[in-house]
Amino acid sequence: xxxxxxxxxxxxxxxxxxxxxxxxxxxxxxxxxxxxxxxxxxxxxxxxxxxxxxxxxxxxxxxxxxxxxxxxxxxxxxxxxxxxxxxxxxxxxxxxxxxxxxxxxxxxxxxxxxxxxxxxxxxxxxxxxxxxxxxxxxxxxxxxxxxxxxxxxxxxxxxxxxxxxxxxxxxxxxxxxxxxxxxxxxxxxxxxxxxxxxxxxxxxxxxxxxxxxxxxxxxxxxxxxxxxxxxxxxxxxxxxxxxxxxxxxxxxxxxxxxxxxxxxxxxx
Numbered sequence: 001x002x003x004x005x006x007x008x009x010x011x012x013x014x015x016x017x018x019x020x021x022x023x024x025x026x027x028x029x030x031x032x033x034x035x036x037x038x039x040x041x042x043x044x045x046x047x048x049x050x051x052x053x054x055x056x057x058x059x060x061x062x063x064x065x066x067x068x069x070x071x072x073x074x075x076x077x078x079x080x081x082x083x084x085x086x087x088x089x090x091x092x093x094x095x096x097x098x099x100x101x102x103x104x105x106x107x108x109x110x111x112x113x114x115x116x117x118x119x120x121x122x123x124x125x126x127x128x129x130x131x132x133x134x135x136x137x138x139x140x141x142x143x144x145x146x147x148x149x150x151x152x153x154x155x156x157x158x159x160x161x162x163x164x165x166x167x168x169x170x171x172x173x174x175x176x177x178x179x180x181x182x183x184x185x186x187x188x189x190x191x192x193x194x195x196x197x198x199x200x201x202x203x204x205x206x207x208x209x210x211x212x213x214x215x216x217x218x219x220x221x222x223x224x225x226x227x228x229x230x231x232x233x234x235x236x237x238x239x240x241x242x243x244x245x246x247x248x249x250x251x252x253x254x255x256x257x258x259x260x261x262x263x264x265x266x267x268x
Contacts, residue, residue: 020243027051027236034232050237058238061220064130065199066245068216071134072198073191076141080190081183083142084149085175089161099150102143113139114207121208128212136204141194152186153179192253196246217242 026034027050028043087095117136118127126132156179164174180187202218209215215223221238 023236023239023243026232027240029233031231031233047233050231050233050235051241053231053234054237054241058217058220058224058241061215061217062242064214065216065218065242067130068133068137069195069198071130072137072141073194075134075138076145076194077187077191079138080142080145080149081180081187082175084146084153085179087146087150088153089156089179090171099147102146105139105143110140110203111207114203117204118207126208128209130209130214133201133204133209133216134198136208137198137201138194140197140201141190144193145190148190149183149186152183156182188253192249195249199246 025041025043028046028048029040030045030047030049033040033043033045086092087099114136117132117139121127121129121132126135160178160182161174164178169177199216200218201216202222205216205219206222210219217238221235221242224238225235
């Protein structure tokens, strides 16, 4: 029975990962070989032409996505960490209502938010700018980050905070010196999700920055497909390179994410 379950798991995993494999395969396949029927399941006559084209044309888009992703992480933590600490430990009046509002905010379709941001950015000069994308992408990450961090910080022992207050630490000092270090796993978790949301965002990018000089990699791929729809190896090479940063982050931060997501779910 265990062998059967393992076999089924392997088959399902292979099915889910096949598009990734095919993306990598096509990125090394020559355009002439892709017209074969049936196509080659391995790049027999592999080429790096697609990657050379990508490195010549797509690096600026990758740089913009990196800036937007890191900026989104910084803004998300700057807003979410103090807010979560306040909801979890300071318990301000109306905290329950705010938590409900954060839940509702996550249900709003992205295109609705994008249209609202378009009207605001048009009047504030943030349209077609990197800061505008950072602000927009942060609106997706902040509600999630506040909810995750609030859950974790609620489980921090009151004795630990009381000891800090006894030693003379104020609210801010307790937050910076005690709460943030203890919340490391959750902070890494929300940072990773914030970066991935910003890195893969297309709705905000296409609505708020399509005509700008600094566009993220999602628009780079979109424009590239439209302009070079016959050069599939270059298109897939772009997708492979765009997947590398997210893959590295997921591998490096995997154990922190697992600990951060489950933190606070079980109490002693």
